[in-house]
Amino acid sequence: MPKDFLKGARDSYDVVVIGSGLAGLTAANTLAKQGYSVLLLEHHYQLGGMATWFKRAGGHIFDISLHGFPVGMIKSCRRYWTKEIADSIVPLRQIRYDNPMFSLATTFTREDFTRQLIEQFRVPAETVQNFFDTARGMNFYDDQTTTVGQLFERFFPGREDVIRFLMEPITYANGSTLEDPAISYGIVFSNFMSKGVYTFEGGTDRLIGLMKADLERNGVDLRIRSGVEQIHVERGRVQGVTVNGRRINATAVISNANIKQTILKLVGREKFKRDFIDQTEAVRLNNSSTQVYLALRPGAHLDESNGDLLFSSTAPLFRTQALLSRDITSRTYSFYYPRTRPGSDRSLIVSSTNANYHDWADLPEDEYQASKQDLIETTLDAISKYVPDIRDKLDHVEASTPRTFQHYTWHPSGASFGTKFEGLAVSRALPEQIPGLYHAGSVGIIMSGWLGAMNYGVIVANDVDAFLLKQSAGAPQPAVAP
Ligand SMILES: Cc1cc2nc3c(=O)[nH]c(=O)nc-3n(C[C@H](O)[C@H](O)[C@H](O)COP(=O)(O)OP(=O)(O)OC[C@H]3O[C@@H](n4cnc5c(N)ncnc54)[C@H](O)[C@@H]3O)c2cc1C
Numbered sequence: 001m002p003k004d005f006l007k008g009a010r011d012s013y014d015v016v017v018i019g020s021g022l023a024g025l026t027a028a029n030t031l032a033k034q035g036y037s038v039l040l041l042e043h044h045y046q047l048g049g050m051a052t053w054f055k056r057a058g059g060h061i062f063d064i065s066l067h068g069f070p071v072g073m074i075k076s077c078r079r080y081w082t083k084e085i086a087d088s089i090v091p092l093r094q095i096r097y098d099n100p101m102f103s104l105a106t107t108f109t110r111e112d113f114t115r116q117l118i119e120q121f122r123v124p125a126e127t128v129q130n131f132f133d134t135a136r137g138m139n140f141y142d143d144q145t146t147t148v149g150q151l152f153e154r155f156f157p158g159r160e161d162v163i164r165f166l167m168e169p170i171t172y173a174n175g176s177t178l179e180d181p182a183i184s185y186g187i188v189f190s191n192f193m194s195k196g197v198y199t200f201e202g203g204t205d206r207l208i209g210l211m212k213a214d215l216e217r218n219g220v221d222l223r224i225r226s227g228v229e230q231i232h233v234e235r236g237r238v239q240g241v242t243v244n245g246r247r248i249n250a251t252a253v254i255s256n257a258n259i260k261q262t263i264l265k266l267v268g269r270e271k272f273k274r275d276f277i278d279q280t281e282a283v284r285l286n287n288s289s290t291q292v293y294l295a296l297r298p299g300a301h302l303d304e305s306n307g308d309l310l311f312s313s314t315a316p317l318f319r320t321q322a323l324l325s326r327d328i329t330s331r332t333y334s335f336y337y338p339r340t341r342p343g344s345d346r347s348l349i350v351s352s353t354n355a356n357y358h359d360w361a362d363l364p365e366d367e368y369q370a371s372k373q374d375l376i377e378t379t380l381d382a383i384s385k386y387v388p389d390i391r392d393k394l395d396h397v398e399a400s401t402p403r404t405f406q407h408y409t410w411h412p413s414g415a416s417f418g419t420k421f422e423g424l425a426v427s428r429a430l431p432e433q434i435p436g437l438y439h440a441g442s443v444g445i446i447m448s449g450w451l452g453a454m455n456y457g458v459i460v461a462n463d464v465d466a467f468l469l470k471q472s473a474g475a476p477q478p479a480v481a482p
Pocket of ligand 1: 019020021041042043048051064067226227289352405415417418448449454
């Protein structure tokens with residue numbers, strides 16, 4: 001008989017959370033700490049969503065999305081998780097760029113960007129200061145018609161090298177483009193490029209292990225291998241879910257699944273107003289990624305002068321389409337030295353490249369496997385510029401593609417960062433359409449990435465708390481859309 005992953009689960013909870021990405025986990029933890037009964041359902045066999053890892057023979061552990069996050073993670077982890085988690089966040093020591101326009105190392109602080117822009121790129125100090133002040137001063141309610149490209153043109157007309165310096169890491173990090181609203185860049189830029197880039201000492205497996213322990217302490221009922229098939233909307237409001245064929249009721253449901261998937265598949269379009277469905281369908285997914293994972297033999301030395309993060313490109317100019325192309329010219333390397341996992345003697349490298357799902361989705365199996373092998377070989381060739389003896393030191397290598405990300409997270413098209421900016425409005429409007437139904441997860445650039453997802457989980461948990469308080473006070477709920 002197949003194992004019952006819901007054994008012992010109750011028939012009803014205050015809140016059901018669908019998905020264990022960082023937004024789902026943080027929302028669940030916040031609500032459990034407030035005293036609500038919370039059931040968290042994850043289809044995968046491990047928690048974390050994109051914040052994940054995998055192990056391979058020989059004791060190698062690969063991190064998928066632990067490349068860097070802003071300093072704000074320390075505060076959020078201390079507030080919403082534990083001191084132990086917050087205290088394990090450490091700065092990356094060095095971030096490098098290497099492309100046909102320039103090659104340099106930076107600490108990713110405002111001071112260092114200012115120095116480089118003035119000394120290396122010869123931009124007047126006043127322009128740099130004005131640019132930083134403008135980027136920093138942007139907020140969500142600003143004019144959203146100005147694009148990132150227009151913002152750069154205003155401050156650095158004709159300076160493709162400066163644009164590359166300021167934009168390439170952000171594009172690598174979350175797929176944003178010169179056509180996106182300038183506000184999205186402003187916020188990410190001031191979060192990310194002002195006080196350095198940080199990582200989690202001990203790896204993603206340790207982080208998620210500590211989070212799991214905290215969730216359990218706070219009484220969250222955690223279930224893996226529990227894929228939600230349907231969200232039930234009856235009598236004008238959310239009523240619960242069907243998971244692994246079993247119905248479980250809830251006063252509120254938070255979906256951490258992709259917003260389009262939540263509305264169009266898990267609830268069903270007939271439950272929403274027509275214009276809301278149109279709005280949902282118009283939301284663009286973010287791009288996906290390919291990665292190549294390289295483990296060096298135990299004890300093999302990896303030169304730390306490579307830095308922790310290296311943005312490398314052979315493309316003469318910075319172009320978004322070139323970053324997505326299967327004809328790869330740009331790779332971001334994360335170098336994991338033994339200090340990443342104190343006590344370990346392992347060095348690993350993960351090479352990441354943005355990718356289009358459709359370039360991989362429909363390949364016949366033999367072509368797919370051959371393309372993966374080609375990705376591995378070309379990456380090994382490319383990285384030998386920085387680690388000349390890489391092939392001799394290699395113990396394990398494999399690749400993932402947009403199909404891999406889709407398989408493990410159920411994100412349509414394997415989207416690495418959820419949706420583009422317009423997904424946020426749809427996500428926020430969900431409870432107006434269906435009382436009791438919320439979404440927390442990657443939408444737009446601000447509400448994605450480790451910090452964005454975690455903070456969005458808290459925002460939504462607070463909304464749910466307010467909703468549940470109203471419920472218990474017996475306040476009437478607005479009628480659901482026809
Ligand atoms: C290759 C790569 C590199 C990245 N690098 C970085 C980085 O360096 N720094 C950074 O800050 N961010 C990075 N990110 C992004 C970051 O990892 C994500 O933005 C963030 O982790 C997303 O969290 P989330 O809460 O939106 O949910 P997700 O991580 O998307 O998780 C959603 C969860 O819901 C589950 N689920 C979906 N549908 C169902 C269902 N029906 N039933 C049950 N469960 C379901 C999925 O299995 C998944 O576990 C990277 C992402 C990728 C792919």
